[in-house]
Amino acid sequence: MKGMKDMLQHFTYKPMFGDGRLPGWTFSFLYKNTRYSGDYKQDGTIAWTGDTPPDEEQVKKMIHELMTFHVYE
Structure with missing residues (x-):
């Protein structure tokens, strides 16, 4: 089981x-006590607007899961 810091x-x-039209969304979150932000594009690509988090591939998977849950369902 993952700890909360992961x-x-x-x-x-x-x-x-503002009108909700595509091409994407901006996002931010805390990961291992550090704030990260980026753009989630319509095709699922992620462009970081600041530092890239450690474990980038793992973090991208979590973002994809959250965006699929919140945006597409």
Whole structure:
């Protein structure tokens, strides 16, 4: 079981444009006590707007799961 420090905390997202139209969303979260942010594009690619988190591939999987749950369902 993963500890809380290995999970994304305080995950927030919003459309890139105020009217909600695509091409994507901006997001931010805490991971291992550090804040990260980026853009989640319509095709699922992630562009970090600051530092890249450690364990980037693991973090990307968690973001994809959260975005699929919140945006597409």
